Amino acid sequence: MRKKHPLLTGALILTLTGVATRILGFFYKIFLSRVIGAEGLGIYQMIFPIFGICVSLTIAGIETSISRFVAGEAARGSSQGARKMLSAGLFLSFGLSLITAFWLYHSADFLAVHYLKEPRCGTLLRFLSFSLPFCACHSCICGYYFGLKKTGIPAASQLLEQIIRVGSVFLLARICMEKRISPSPVLAVLGLAIGEFFSMLFCVTAWAARPPRKSLSPVPAPSMGSCLGQILRMSLPLTGNRVVMNLLTSIEAVLIPLTLQAYGLDTAAAYSVYGTLTGMSLSFIMFPSVITSSISVLLLPSVSELQAAGDYMRIQATIRKALYFCIPFGSFCTIFFLATGKMLGTFFFHSALAGDFIITLAWICPFLYLNSTLNSVLHGLGRTSIAFRNNILGITIRILFILLCIPSFGIQGYLWGLLANQLAISLLCLGSLREYLGNRAALLF
Numbered sequence: 473m474r475k476k477h478p479l480l481t482g483a484l485i486l487t488l489t490g491v492a493t494r495i496l497g498f499f500y501k502i503f504l505s506r507v508i509g510a511e512g513l514g515i516y517q518m519i520f521p522i523f524g525i526c527v528s529l530t531i532a533g534i535e536t537s538i539s540r541f542v543a544g545e546a547a548r549g550s551s552q553g554a555r556k557m558l559s560a561g562l563f564l565s566f567g568l569s570l571i572t573a574f575w576l577y578h579s580a581d582f583l584a585v586h587y588l589k590e591p592r593c594g595t596l597l598r599f600l601s602f603s604l605p606f607c608a609c610h611s612c613i614c615g616y617y618f619g620l621k622k623t624g625i626p627a628a629s630q631l632l633e634q635i636i637r638v639g640s641v642f643l644l645a646r647i648c649m650e651k652r653i654s655p656s657p658v659l660a661v662l663g664l665a666i667g668e669f670f671s672m673l674f675c676v677t678a679w680a681a682r683p684p685r686k687s688l689s690p691v692p693a694p695s696m697g698s699c700l701g702q703i704l705r706m707s708l709p710l711t712g713n714r715v716v717m718n719l720l721t722s723i724e725a726v727l728i729p730l731t732l733q734a735y736g737l738d739t740a741a742a743y744s745v746y747g748t749l750t751g752m753s754l755s756f757i758m759f760p761s762v763i764t765s766s767i768s769v770l771l772l773p774s775v776s777e778l779q780a781a782g783d784y785m786r787i788q789a790t791i792r793k794a795l796y797f798c799i800p801f802g803s804f805c806t807i808f809f810l811a812t813g814k815m816l817g818t819f820f821f822h823s824a825l826a827g828d829f830i831i832t833l834a835w836i837c838p839f840l841y842l843n844s845t846l847n848s849v850l851h852g853l854g855r856t857s858i859a860f861r862n863n864i865l866g867i868t869i870r871i872l873f874i875l876l877c878i879p880s881f882g883i884q885g886y887l888w889g890l891l892a893n894q895l896a897i898s899l900l901c902l903g904s905l906r907e908y909l910g911n912r913a914a915l916l917f
Contacts, residue, residue, distance in 0.1 A: 489627035490762035493634045500638045501755045502820055505747075507645050507655045510823070511740050514729070514747025516657035518588050519596045521722030526576060528718045530568040531608050533710030534561050535615035537703045542619025545694075553694055558616040558679075560699035562609065564707075569608035576601040588726055590743075592657075599661040606668035613675040625678050629671045637667030713860045720867045724874060728886060731878035745825070745883050752821045753829035756813075757837065760805050764798055764841045768848035775852025787853075788908040794845040795909075802838030809834035832887045839894035846901035855904065862900040866893040 505513050538561040545553035576583075577598050584594035610633075614626040641663035648655045694702070732742035775787060809816075809830050817827025850859040873889025881888075902909065 485623045485627050489631050490765065493631055494759050494762050496634045496638055498755050498759060500634075500641070501751055503638075503642070503645075504660055505752060505821055505823075508657050508660070510744040510747040510751075512657045512747070513751040514743035514745075515590060515592055516596065516660050517747060517750045518590055518725055518729075518743075519593050519600055519661070521718060521725045522576070522583060522588070522597060523600055524718040525715060525722060526569075526572050526604055527607065528711060528714035530572050530604065531565050531611045532714045533707035534565045534703060535611045536710055537561065537706040538612055538615035539619040540706065541699070541702055542616050543621070546620050553699075554616070554619065556694060556696060556699050557619075557703070558612060560696055561615070561703050562612045564700065564703060565608040565612050566605060569604040573601040573604040576604070587722075589730060596657055596661045599658060599665060603665040603668045606665070606672040610668060610672045610675050613679050616679070625675065629675050629678075632674055633667040633671035636670045637663040640666045710856070713856070717860075717863060717867070720864070720871065724867065724871055727871065727874045728878070728883075731874055732883065734879040735882045737882075748821075748823055748826050749829050749883060749886075752823060752826040753817065753833060756809065756816055756830050757833045757840070760801070760837070761841055761844065763801070764844050768844045775849050784908070787849075791846075791849055791905055791908045794849065795842070798842040798845055799838050802841040805837040805841070806834045809837065829883075829887065832884070833890065836891050836894045839891075839898040843894060843897050843901060846898070846905065850901065850904060858904045859901075862897050862904070865900065866897040869893045869896055 501513075504516070508516070538557055541557045542554045545551075545557060580597035580601070581591070581594040583597060585591050610629060614629065617623065617625045641659050644659045644662060645655050648659070729739075729742040729746050732745055733739065737745065775790060813830030813834060814824070814827035817823050817825070817830055820826075847859050847863070850856070850862075870886070870889045870893045873885055873892065877885025877888060879885075
């Protein structure tokens with residue numbers, strides 16, 4: 473009987489789930505755009521940089537650490553050690569999420585007025601704070617299963633979260649319409665919190681229902697204090713990197729509506745343009761990335777194992793395969809969006825502007841899909857600082873285009889910045905991996 477390859481099997485599961493989730497999310501964005509309008513969608517999108525910072529502080533670095541250390545414990549046959557690593561990570565992440573949620577709830581109005589420059593975001597941030605503890609539990613347990621290279625539970629929880637989020641918002645919107653209450657972006661935030669809650673319940677139940685296996689390792693499982701120390705040492709620099717990245721992303725999100733107003737748009741029009749770009753057009757551009765994202769999630773531990781074994785030929789082959797797949801795949805998507813962008817925006821969102829954005833954004837597809845894979849390879853090789861540097865430079869390019877081009881050319885200036893950003897990151901990543909690209913390619917970098 474032929475043995476299944478865990479990387480391919482896991483990537484296939486994540487890809488199929490990701491496609492289903494993206495399809496649901498895509499039609500969900502269409503529904504939201506018609507219920508709360510482009511301006512409401514823009515205001516809703518404004519809160520996610522703040523959410524990203526909170527997740528970076530409490531979850532992201534810890535989830536990655538859990539995945540890595542659980543993989544290590546599983547490799548030596550210590551299921552008890554793997555569960556201890558999860559318990560330690562949950563203790564840290566859940567505790568931090570409670571503190572951060574409390575702070576976000578009480579600082580919501582201040583952040584909305586003084587940071588996001590949009591008072592209507594205050595209520596959204598308060599409701600958003602309730603989802604952080606649920607998200608912490610859900611993410612840590614998913615990290616545990618990724619460490620075991622078992623993608624079934626994370627994939628199912630992702631799909632469940634999306635189904636419940638979309639269903640709850642649909643029901644809430646129907647109730648509002650029946651009571652003649654104007655739907656607002658609050659509905660979308662409530663749906664997010666409800667979806668995270670049920671996803672957390674599913675993950676906790678799945679983990680608790682699986683009895684721990686008898687440890688096969690002659691080495692005793694690490695103590696809880698040792699687990700906490702290991703997770704802290706690894707998660708702190710990861711958390712710092714993620715926080716800096718999300719801070720810059722949040723600055724970007726704040727600057728776009730402000731510079732659009734400097735270009736001459738009023739507040740409502742500025743948020744409508746921002747909502748059309750981020751909530752409508754980018755939904756199409758990001759949809760095909762579900763394939764490359766699924767591969768990237770599992771590529772990191774595989775590259776790490778090859779590096780530990782000193783198998784540089786297979787690392788080189790892996791990177792070449794990524795190039796041979798991502799570049800043609802991205803080029804095909806570019807041609808597709810150039811040919812159909814106008815029709816897609818008009819048909820699905822009833823917005824000619826969304827179609828124009830899709831056509832312009834189509835040029836970033838080859839670089840966008842390639843970058844996620846190359847970044848995963850860099851992390852797998854332990855070159856996290858290089859990946860961090862490349863992404864910081866990329867965001868800096870986008871911010872410069874926002875400040876220098878949007879006041880003169882409107883949102884088109886930002887679209888140019890996105891293309892320059894993705895191209896720069898691709899070149900930097902390829903340059904960082906030039907020793908694995910072969911002699912001819914290395915000469916270019």
